[in-house]
Amino acid sequence: MANDLAHAAKELGIKYFLISYVDLFGALRAKLVPAAAISGMQKAGAGFAGFATWLDMTPADPDLFAVPDADSLIQLPWKPEIGWLASDLVMNDELVAQAPRNVLKTTIMGADSIGYQMKTGVECEFFLTNPDGTAISDGADNATKPCYDQSALMRRYEVIKEICDSMLALGWGPYQNDHEDANGQFEMNWDFDDALITADRHVFFKFMARSIAEKHGLRATFMPKPFIDLTGSGCHMHTSLWGADGSNLFEDEAGELGLSDIGYNFIGGLIHNAEALCAFTNPTVNSYKRINAPRTVSGATWSPSSVTYTGNNRTHMIRIPDAGRLELRLPDGAANPYLAPAAVLAAGLDGIQNQRDPGKRLDLNMYTDGHKVRGAKKLPLNLLDAIRALEKSSVLRNALGAPLIEGYTKLKTEEWNAYSRHLTQWERDNTLDI
Numbered sequence: 001m002a003n004d005l006a007h008a009a010k011e012l013g014i015k016y017f018l019i020s021y022v023d024l025f026g027a028l029r030a031k032l033v034p035a036a037a038i039s040g041m042q043k044a045g046a047g048f049a050g051f052a053t054w055l056d057m058t059p060a061d062p063d064l065f066a067v068p069d070a071d072s073l074i075q076l077p078w079k080p081e082i083g084w085l086a087s088d089l090v091m092n093d094e095l096v097a098q099a100p101r102n103v104l105k106t107t108i109m110g111a112d113s114i115g116y117q118m119k120t121g122v123e124c125e126f127f128l129t130n131p132d133g134t135a136i137s138d139g140a141d142n143a144t145k146p147c148y149d150q151s152a153l154m155r156r157y158e159v160i161k162e163i164c165d166s167m168l169a170l171g172w173g174p175y176q177n178d179h180e181d182a183n184g185q186f187e188m189n190w191d192f193d194d195a196l197i198t199a200d201r202h203v204f205f206k207f208m209a210r211s212i213a214e215k216h217g218l219r220a221t222f223m224p225k226p227f228i229d230l231t232g233s234g235c236h237m238h239t240s241l242w243g244a245d246g247s248n249l250f251e252d253e254a255g256e257l258g259l260s261d262i263g264y265n266f267i268g269g270l271i272h273n274a275e276a277l278c279a280f281t282n283p284t285v286n287s288y289k290r291i292n293a294p295r296t297v298s299g300a301t302w303s304p305s306s307v308t309y310t311g312n313n314r315t316h317m318i319r320i321p322d323a324g325r326l327e328l329r330l331p332d333g334a335a336n337p338y339l340a341p342a343a344v345l346a347a348g349l350d351g352i353q354n355q356r357d358p359g360k361r362l363d364l365n366m367y368t369d370g371h372k373v374r375g376a377k378k379l380p381l382n383l384l385d386a387i388r389a390l391e392k393s394s395v396l397r398n399a400l401g402a403p404l405i406e407g408y409t410k411l412k413t414e415e416w417n418a419y420s421r422h423l424t425q426w427e428r429d430n431t432l433d434i
Protein backbone atom coordinates (compact mmCIF):
# COMPACT_ATOMS: atom_id res chain seq x y z
CA MET A 1 0.00 0.00 0.00
CA ALA A 2 2.84 2.32 0.70
CA ASN A 3 4.96 1.32 -2.26
CA ASP A 4 4.29 4.57 -4.13
CA LEU A 5 4.91 7.29 -1.56
CA ALA A 6 3.41 10.10 -3.67
CA HIS A 7 0.22 8.03 -3.93
CA ALA A 8 0.34 7.26 -0.19
CA ALA A 9 0.67 10.98 0.56
CA LYS A 10 -2.55 11.70 -1.35
CA GLU A 11 -4.43 8.78 0.23
CA LEU A 12 -3.33 9.52 3.79
CA GLY A 13 -3.19 13.31 3.72
CA ILE A 14 0.57 13.42 4.30
CA LYS A 15 2.09 16.84 3.58
CA TYR A 16 5.70 16.15 4.58
CA PHE A 17 7.95 13.11 4.92
CA LEU A 18 10.81 12.65 7.36
CA ILE A 19 13.43 10.65 5.48
CA SER A 20 15.54 9.43 8.38
CA TYR A 21 18.45 7.24 9.34
CA VAL A 22 20.27 6.22 12.51
CA ASP A 23 24.02 6.82 12.68
CA LEU A 24 26.69 4.77 14.48
CA PHE A 25 26.00 6.51 17.82
CA GLY A 26 22.25 5.88 17.54
CA ALA A 27 21.34 9.49 16.73
CA LEU A 28 18.30 9.90 14.48
CA ARG A 29 18.94 12.16 11.47
CA ALA A 30 16.39 13.32 8.94
CA LYS A 31 15.38 15.60 6.12
CA LEU A 32 11.89 17.00 6.00
CA VAL A 33 10.67 16.58 2.43
CA PRO A 34 7.42 18.04 1.03
CA ALA A 35 5.09 15.45 -0.46
CA ALA A 36 5.42 17.21 -3.86
CA ALA A 37 9.10 16.16 -3.97
CA ILE A 38 8.79 12.61 -2.61
CA SER A 39 8.70 10.76 -5.96
CA GLY A 40 12.24 11.80 -6.86
CA MET A 41 13.48 11.21 -3.31
CA GLN A 42 11.94 7.73 -3.24
CA LYS A 43 14.12 6.74 -6.19
CA ALA A 44 17.35 8.65 -5.56
CA GLY A 45 17.19 9.22 -1.81
CA ALA A 46 17.70 12.37 0.23
CA GLY A 47 21.24 13.77 0.23
CA PHE A 48 23.34 14.19 3.38
CA ALA A 49 26.97 15.07 4.25
CA GLY A 50 27.94 11.85 6.06
CA PHE A 51 30.83 13.40 8.01
CA ALA A 52 28.40 15.83 9.64
CA THR A 53 26.84 12.88 11.53
CA TRP A 54 28.40 10.00 13.51
CA LEU A 55 29.64 7.98 10.56
CA ASP A 56 33.28 7.26 9.76
CA MET A 57 33.48 9.58 6.74
CA THR A 58 35.38 12.71 5.74
CA PRO A 59 34.22 16.16 4.56
CA ALA A 60 35.66 15.24 1.14
CA ASP A 61 33.37 12.22 0.70
CA PRO A 62 30.62 12.46 -1.93
CA ASP A 63 26.94 12.82 -1.07
CA LEU A 64 25.41 10.19 1.15
CA PHE A 65 21.89 9.26 0.06
CA ALA A 66 19.19 7.99 2.41
CA VAL A 67 16.87 5.88 0.26
CA PRO A 68 13.57 5.48 2.09
CA ASP A 69 12.12 2.04 2.75
CA ALA A 70 8.47 2.57 1.80
CA ASP A 71 7.41 -0.43 3.90
CA SER A 72 8.59 1.39 7.04
CA LEU A 73 6.19 4.34 6.58
CA ILE A 74 4.61 5.54 9.82
CA GLN A 75 2.21 8.47 9.94
CA LEU A 76 3.04 10.43 13.10
CA PRO A 77 0.03 9.75 15.37
CA TRP A 78 0.49 13.13 17.07
CA LYS A 79 0.91 14.98 13.74
CA PRO A 80 -0.63 12.88 10.95
CA GLU A 81 0.38 15.27 8.16
CA ILE A 82 3.92 13.92 8.54
CA GLY A 83 5.05 10.48 7.37
CA TRP A 84 8.21 8.98 8.90
CA LEU A 85 10.46 6.69 6.88
CA ALA A 86 13.46 4.57 7.84
CA SER A 87 16.03 4.48 5.07
CA ASP A 88 19.06 2.67 3.75
CA LEU A 89 22.28 4.61 3.20
CA VAL A 90 23.90 4.58 -0.24
CA MET A 91 27.09 6.22 -1.52
CA ASN A 92 28.44 5.97 -5.07
CA ASP A 93 25.47 3.72 -5.88
CA GLU A 94 26.52 1.16 -3.27
CA LEU A 95 25.02 0.34 0.12
CA VAL A 96 27.17 1.87 2.87
CA ALA A 97 28.72 -1.09 4.72
CA GLN A 98 29.00 0.75 8.07
CA ALA A 99 25.39 2.03 8.11
CA PRO A 100 23.57 0.42 11.08
CA ARG A 101 20.34 -0.50 9.26
CA ASN A 102 22.30 -1.96 6.35
CA VAL A 103 24.38 -4.01 8.82
CA LEU A 104 21.27 -5.45 10.47
CA LYS A 105 19.67 -6.27 7.11
CA THR A 106 22.84 -8.00 5.90
CA THR A 107 23.10 -10.01 9.13
CA ILE A 108 19.43 -10.99 8.87
CA MET A 109 19.92 -12.09 5.23
CA GLY A 110 22.96 -14.17 6.25
CA ALA A 111 20.92 -15.91 8.94
CA ASP A 112 18.02 -16.41 6.55
CA SER A 113 20.31 -18.13 4.05
CA ILE A 114 21.01 -20.86 6.63
CA GLY A 115 17.37 -21.14 7.73
CA TYR A 116 17.14 -18.83 10.74
CA GLN A 117 14.90 -15.82 11.28
CA MET A 118 15.35 -13.85 14.47
CA LYS A 119 12.40 -12.35 16.29
CA THR A 120 12.93 -9.79 19.02
CA GLY A 121 10.97 -7.78 21.53
CA VAL A 122 12.54 -4.85 23.36
CA GLU A 123 11.59 -3.43 26.77
CA CYS A 124 12.44 0.26 26.51
CA GLU A 125 12.80 1.81 29.95
CA PHE A 126 12.95 5.61 30.17
CA PHE A 127 12.72 8.47 32.64
CA LEU A 128 10.34 11.40 32.46
CA THR A 129 12.30 14.39 33.72
CA ASN A 130 11.99 18.16 33.84
CA PRO A 131 12.90 19.87 30.52
CA ASP A 132 16.58 20.38 31.42
CA GLY A 133 16.98 16.75 32.55
CA THR A 134 18.32 17.59 36.02
CA ALA A 135 15.53 15.96 38.05
CA ILE A 136 12.58 13.62 37.61
CA SER A 137 9.42 15.45 36.68
CA ASP A 138 7.23 14.38 39.60
CA GLY A 139 8.29 15.58 43.06
CA ALA A 140 5.74 13.29 44.73
CA ASP A 141 7.33 10.22 43.08
CA ASN A 142 9.75 9.54 45.92
CA ALA A 143 8.92 6.06 47.30
CA THR A 144 11.86 3.83 48.20
CA LYS A 145 10.31 0.99 46.19
CA PRO A 146 8.40 2.83 43.44
CA CYS A 147 8.04 -0.08 41.01
CA TYR A 148 4.45 -0.47 39.75
CA ASP A 149 3.41 2.54 41.89
CA GLN A 150 -0.15 3.16 40.76
CA SER A 151 -0.41 6.80 41.85
CA ALA A 152 2.91 7.78 40.28
CA LEU A 153 1.87 6.02 37.07
CA MET A 154 -1.48 7.79 37.02
CA ARG A 155 0.07 11.21 37.59
CA ARG A 156 1.73 10.68 34.17
CA TYR A 157 -1.40 9.11 32.63
CA GLU A 158 -1.79 11.79 29.94
CA VAL A 159 1.71 11.16 28.54
CA ILE A 160 1.65 7.36 28.85
CA LYS A 161 -1.87 7.17 27.39
CA GLU A 162 -0.95 9.30 24.37
CA ILE A 163 2.07 7.10 23.60
CA CYS A 164 0.08 3.88 24.15
CA ASP A 165 -2.87 5.14 22.06
CA SER A 166 -0.35 5.89 19.30
CA MET A 167 0.99 2.33 19.42
CA LEU A 168 -2.57 0.97 19.35
CA ALA A 169 -3.34 3.09 16.28
CA LEU A 170 -0.15 1.90 14.58
CA GLY A 171 -1.08 -1.75 15.19
CA TRP A 172 1.99 -2.60 17.25
CA GLY A 173 0.00 -4.57 19.81
CA PRO A 174 0.94 -2.68 22.99
CA TYR A 175 -0.18 -4.69 26.02
CA GLN A 176 1.05 -3.08 29.25
CA ASN A 177 2.55 0.09 30.71
CA ASP A 178 4.07 0.51 34.15
CA HIS A 179 6.06 2.62 36.54
CA GLU A 180 9.47 1.01 36.78
CA ASP A 181 11.95 0.46 39.61
CA ALA A 182 13.39 3.99 39.72
CA ASN A 183 11.51 7.15 40.69
CA GLY A 184 10.43 8.83 37.46
CA GLN A 185 11.03 5.69 35.36
CA PHE A 186 8.51 4.00 33.07
CA GLU A 187 8.28 1.07 30.65
CA MET A 188 5.84 0.39 27.83
CA ASN A 189 5.63 -2.98 26.09
CA TRP A 190 4.45 -3.92 22.63
CA ASP A 191 4.45 -7.23 20.74
CA PHE A 192 7.66 -8.87 19.51
CA ASP A 193 8.17 -9.25 15.75
CA ASP A 194 10.84 -9.84 13.10
CA ALA A 195 14.11 -8.22 14.19
CA LEU A 196 14.06 -5.48 11.49
CA ILE A 197 10.46 -4.52 12.25
CA THR A 198 11.24 -4.31 15.98
CA ALA A 199 14.39 -2.27 15.26
CA ASP A 200 12.47 0.29 13.16
CA ARG A 201 9.78 0.48 15.86
CA HIS A 202 12.43 0.86 18.55
CA VAL A 203 13.85 3.88 16.70
CA PHE A 204 10.38 5.34 16.24
CA PHE A 205 9.35 4.62 19.85
CA LYS A 206 12.22 6.71 21.20
CA PHE A 207 11.35 9.57 18.83
CA MET A 208 7.67 9.28 19.75
CA ALA A 209 8.24 9.14 23.52
CA ARG A 210 10.50 12.19 23.35
CA SER A 211 8.09 14.12 21.12
CA ILE A 212 4.98 13.38 23.19
CA ALA A 213 6.80 14.09 26.48
CA GLU A 214 7.89 17.46 25.04
CA LYS A 215 4.29 18.23 24.12
CA HIS A 216 3.44 17.78 27.80
CA GLY A 217 6.30 20.03 28.97
CA LEU A 218 8.49 17.06 30.03
CA ARG A 219 11.56 15.27 28.73
CA ALA A 220 11.85 11.54 28.04
CA THR A 221 15.39 10.21 28.38
CA PHE A 222 16.72 6.75 27.57
CA MET A 223 20.12 7.55 29.11
CA PRO A 224 21.28 4.34 30.83
CA LYS A 225 22.00 5.88 34.25
CA PRO A 226 20.79 9.48 34.54
CA PHE A 227 20.61 9.39 38.36
CA ILE A 228 23.43 7.56 40.12
CA ASP A 229 21.44 6.22 43.12
CA LEU A 230 18.47 5.04 41.07
CA THR A 231 18.04 1.93 38.93
CA GLY A 232 19.24 2.53 35.35
CA SER A 233 17.27 2.18 32.13
CA GLY A 234 17.69 -1.16 30.43
CA CYS A 235 16.49 -2.31 27.06
CA HIS A 236 16.07 -6.02 27.69
CA MET A 237 15.89 -7.94 24.44
CA HIS A 238 13.68 -11.04 24.18
CA THR A 239 15.02 -13.22 21.43
CA SER A 240 14.09 -16.37 19.52
CA LEU A 241 15.01 -17.97 16.20
CA TRP A 242 12.36 -19.23 13.83
CA GLY A 243 12.47 -21.55 10.82
CA ALA A 244 11.17 -20.82 7.33
CA ASP A 245 8.12 -22.98 8.15
CA GLY A 246 7.14 -20.62 10.96
CA SER A 247 8.23 -22.88 13.80
CA ASN A 248 10.02 -21.56 16.87
CA LEU A 249 13.44 -23.24 16.78
CA PHE A 250 14.13 -22.31 20.41
CA GLU A 251 11.14 -24.27 21.63
CA ASP A 252 11.57 -27.90 22.65
CA GLU A 253 9.26 -29.54 25.16
CA ALA A 254 11.94 -32.08 25.96
CA GLY A 255 14.64 -29.45 26.47
CA GLU A 256 15.67 -28.09 29.86
CA LEU A 257 13.17 -25.28 30.68
CA GLY A 258 11.57 -25.83 27.27
CA LEU A 259 14.59 -24.49 25.38
CA SER A 260 16.09 -26.42 22.45
CA ASP A 261 19.75 -27.30 21.86
CA ILE A 262 19.82 -24.48 19.28
CA GLY A 263 18.63 -22.10 21.99
CA TYR A 264 21.33 -23.27 24.40
CA ASN A 265 24.02 -22.96 21.71
CA PHE A 266 22.74 -19.43 20.99
CA ILE A 267 23.20 -18.65 24.71
CA GLY A 268 26.68 -20.21 24.45
CA GLY A 269 27.45 -17.74 21.66
CA LEU A 270 26.20 -14.77 23.68
CA ILE A 271 28.34 -15.86 26.62
CA HIS A 272 31.40 -16.51 24.44
CA ASN A 273 31.14 -13.08 22.79
CA ALA A 274 29.72 -11.07 25.72
CA GLU A 275 32.59 -8.63 26.23
CA ALA A 276 32.67 -7.58 22.55
CA LEU A 277 28.87 -7.52 22.40
CA CYS A 278 28.88 -4.85 25.13
CA ALA A 279 30.37 -2.34 22.69
CA PHE A 280 26.95 -2.39 20.96
CA THR A 281 24.55 -3.24 23.78
CA ASN A 282 26.18 -0.80 26.22
CA PRO A 283 27.69 1.78 23.88
CA THR A 284 28.26 4.87 26.05
CA VAL A 285 30.56 5.94 28.88
CA ASN A 286 27.44 6.17 31.03
CA SER A 287 26.34 2.59 30.19
CA TYR A 288 28.93 1.17 32.61
CA LYS A 289 27.38 3.03 35.52
CA ARG A 290 24.25 0.87 34.99
CA ILE A 291 25.95 -2.53 34.70
CA ASN A 292 28.48 -3.23 37.48
CA ALA A 293 26.53 -0.78 39.67
CA PRO A 294 26.32 -0.92 43.45
CA ARG A 295 22.87 -1.53 44.93
CA THR A 296 20.38 1.28 44.28
CA VAL A 297 17.95 2.79 46.80
CA SER A 298 15.22 0.36 45.67
CA GLY A 299 17.38 -2.57 46.78
CA ALA A 300 18.51 -3.97 43.40
CA THR A 301 20.04 -2.67 40.15
CA TRP A 302 18.16 -5.19 37.98
CA SER A 303 21.21 -5.18 35.71
CA PRO A 304 23.98 -7.76 35.36
CA SER A 305 27.68 -7.56 36.17
CA SER A 306 28.72 -11.14 35.30
CA VAL A 307 28.37 -13.28 32.20
CA THR A 308 25.91 -15.90 33.44
CA TYR A 309 22.54 -17.39 32.56
CA THR A 310 19.66 -18.77 34.54
CA GLY A 311 15.97 -19.75 34.47
CA ASN A 312 13.23 -17.37 35.54
CA ASN A 313 15.49 -15.20 37.70
CA ARG A 314 16.24 -11.54 36.95
CA THR A 315 19.69 -11.32 38.54
CA HIS A 316 21.66 -12.77 35.60
CA MET A 317 22.77 -11.52 32.17
CA ILE A 318 20.50 -14.02 30.42
CA ARG A 319 17.17 -15.24 31.72
CA ILE A 320 15.06 -18.06 30.29
CA PRO A 321 11.68 -16.70 31.36
CA ASP A 322 9.59 -19.20 29.49
CA ALA A 323 9.81 -22.03 26.96
CA GLY A 324 11.07 -20.99 23.52
CA ARG A 325 12.80 -17.69 24.21
CA LEU A 326 15.55 -15.99 26.11
CA GLU A 327 15.85 -12.53 27.59
CA LEU A 328 19.16 -10.73 27.25
CA ARG A 329 19.23 -8.23 30.11
CA LEU A 330 22.48 -6.61 29.00
CA PRO A 331 21.33 -3.85 26.57
CA ASP A 332 20.54 -0.40 27.90
CA GLY A 333 18.57 2.60 26.66
CA ALA A 334 21.52 3.84 24.60
CA ALA A 335 21.86 0.60 22.60
CA ASN A 336 21.74 1.24 18.87
CA PRO A 337 18.39 -0.24 17.75
CA TYR A 338 20.03 -1.81 14.66
CA LEU A 339 23.55 -2.66 15.79
CA ALA A 340 22.52 -4.32 19.08
CA PRO A 341 20.26 -6.96 17.45
CA ALA A 342 22.77 -7.43 14.61
CA ALA A 343 25.51 -8.18 17.13
CA VAL A 344 23.22 -10.44 19.19
CA LEU A 345 22.30 -12.42 16.07
CA ALA A 346 25.96 -12.67 15.02
CA ALA A 347 27.03 -13.88 18.47
CA GLY A 348 24.14 -16.35 18.69
CA LEU A 349 24.84 -17.81 15.25
CA ASP A 350 28.50 -18.22 16.24
CA GLY A 351 27.24 -20.24 19.18
CA ILE A 352 25.10 -22.45 16.96
CA GLN A 353 27.72 -22.98 14.28
CA ASN A 354 30.41 -23.83 16.83
CA GLN A 355 28.01 -25.65 19.16
CA ARG A 356 29.17 -23.49 22.04
CA ASP A 357 28.32 -24.92 25.45
CA PRO A 358 26.79 -22.28 27.74
CA GLY A 359 27.85 -24.30 30.80
CA LYS A 360 25.59 -24.97 33.74
CA ARG A 361 22.59 -22.82 34.49
CA LEU A 362 23.03 -20.94 37.76
CA ASP A 363 20.02 -20.97 40.04
CA LEU A 364 21.12 -18.43 42.59
CA ASN A 365 20.61 -14.79 43.46
CA MET A 366 23.57 -13.07 41.78
CA TYR A 367 23.00 -9.90 43.80
CA THR A 368 23.60 -11.65 47.11
CA ASP A 369 25.50 -14.82 46.19
CA GLY A 370 27.41 -13.79 43.08
CA HIS A 371 30.70 -14.01 44.97
CA LYS A 372 30.15 -17.77 45.34
CA VAL A 373 30.25 -18.31 41.57
CA ARG A 374 33.60 -19.56 40.31
CA GLY A 375 34.83 -19.08 36.76
CA ALA A 376 32.13 -16.76 35.41
CA LYS A 377 33.45 -13.93 33.28
CA LYS A 378 32.86 -10.35 34.42
CA LEU A 379 31.39 -7.76 32.08
CA PRO A 380 33.71 -4.94 30.91
CA LEU A 381 34.10 -2.26 33.57
CA ASN A 382 34.08 0.61 31.10
CA LEU A 383 33.53 1.52 27.46
CA LEU A 384 37.22 1.31 26.57
CA ASP A 385 37.41 -2.34 27.70
CA ALA A 386 34.35 -3.12 25.56
CA ILE A 387 35.82 -1.35 22.51
CA ARG A 388 39.08 -3.27 22.91
CA ALA A 389 37.15 -6.55 23.17
CA LEU A 390 35.27 -5.65 19.98
CA GLU A 391 38.52 -4.81 18.16
CA LYS A 392 39.80 -8.32 19.00
CA SER A 393 36.58 -10.14 18.10
CA SER A 394 37.00 -12.03 14.84
CA VAL A 395 33.45 -13.37 15.26
CA LEU A 396 31.82 -9.92 15.15
CA ARG A 397 34.29 -8.60 12.55
CA ASN A 398 33.50 -11.48 10.19
CA ALA A 399 29.76 -11.28 10.74
CA LEU A 400 29.21 -7.51 10.78
CA GLY A 401 32.00 -6.54 8.39
CA ALA A 402 35.35 -4.78 8.81
CA PRO A 403 34.04 -1.36 7.66
CA LEU A 404 31.55 -1.28 10.54
CA ILE A 405 33.99 -2.54 13.18
CA GLU A 406 36.77 -0.19 12.09
CA GLY A 407 34.54 2.88 11.77
CA TYR A 408 32.71 2.15 15.00
CA THR A 409 35.78 1.45 17.15
CA LYS A 410 37.54 4.51 15.72
CA LEU A 411 34.70 6.91 16.58
CA LYS A 412 33.99 5.27 19.94
CA THR A 413 37.69 5.44 20.90
CA GLU A 414 37.62 9.16 20.05
CA GLU A 415 34.56 9.49 22.27
CA TRP A 416 36.37 7.69 25.12
CA ASN A 417 39.37 9.98 24.69
CA ALA A 418 37.13 13.06 24.81
CA TYR A 419 35.63 11.75 28.06
CA SER A 420 39.07 11.00 29.51
CA ARG A 421 40.13 14.60 28.97
CA HIS A 422 37.23 15.74 31.15
CA LEU A 423 38.26 16.64 34.72
CA THR A 424 35.72 15.42 37.26
CA GLN A 425 34.85 16.71 40.71
CA TRP A 426 35.65 13.24 42.08
CA GLU A 427 39.26 13.63 40.97
CA ARG A 428 39.54 17.03 42.63
CA ASP A 429 37.91 15.73 45.83
CA ASN A 430 40.29 12.77 46.01
CA THR A 431 43.52 14.12 44.57
CA LEU A 432 43.87 17.80 45.43
CA ASP A 433 45.69 17.15 48.71
CA ILE A 434 47.75 14.15 47.66
Ligand SMILES: [Mg+2]
Pocket: 123, 125, 180, 187
Ligand atom coordinates in the same frame (compact mmCIF):
# COMPACT_ATOMS: atom_id res chain seq x y z
MG1 LIG B 1 11.81 -3.28 33.09
